[in-house]
Amino acid sequence: MRRLLLSCLLLLPACAMSASREVELARRSLVGLSRADLYVCAGFPSKRERIDVVREMLSYELKGNQGSGLNVTLPVVGDLTLTGGSGYCHATFELIDARVTRVGFAGDKDVPAAPGAVCAPLIRECLRPLGAPAGPPAEAPTE
Numbered sequence: 001m002r003r004l005l006l007s008c009l010l011l012l013p014a015c016a017m018s019a020s021r022e023v024e025l026a027r028r029s030l031v032g033l034s035r036a037d038l039y040v041c042a043g044f045p046s047k048r049e050r051i052d053v054v055r056e057m058l059s060y061e062l063k064g065n066q067g068s069g070l071n072v073t074l075p076v077v078g079d080l081t082l083t084g085g086s087g088y089c090h091a092t093f094e095l096i097d098a099r100v101t102r103v104g105f106a107g108d109k110d111v112p113a114a115p116g117a118v119c120a121p122l123i124r125e126c127l128r129p130l131g132a133p134a135g136p137p138a139e140a141p142t143e
Contacts, residue, residue: 019120026123027103033126035098041126045093060091060122087111087118 030038038058045058089109094102109118 019117020114022120022124022127023105023116025127030093030100030103030123030126033100035095035100038093038095038100038126041128042091042122054097056095058093058095060093062089062091062119062122089116089119089122091119091122 035058042060046061047059049057049059051057087109088107090106092104092106093100094104103123105116105119107118109116111117
């Protein structure tokens with residue numbers, strides 16, 4: 001039982017750190033994505049604001065706990081819930097001439113040692129090449 005708990009305690013931060021890396025990857029790799037491709041991978045935005053003739057902002061929201069975490073009942077301690085908190089994320093994409101030029105994230109989006117991890121579900125599908133099978137997102141080439 002002790003080994004199981006220790007394993008779980010070690011795996012949860014690893015998952016959060018992976019999600020944090022996906023968010024940082026999105027900041028760089030989604031620049032240049034077309035509006036149509038953004039709609040395909042992220043869906044339609046919850047809010048769209050036209051700034052001027054060529055610039056628009058698209059906002060996506062993720063609210064509340066999406067079921068992540070671990071609930072464990074321990075003999076002396078009782079119920080123990082290990083989660084990153086409920087959190088929420090607003091992902092904002094700036095588009096100029098229908099192409100992503102900037103990506104920003106706001107909200108209660110951080111978990112310990114993993115900044116922005118709550119935002120990962122919003123952009124995860126966009127990190128896969130279009131038409132690629134589901135699985136881990138593609139890594140960006142190193143420069």
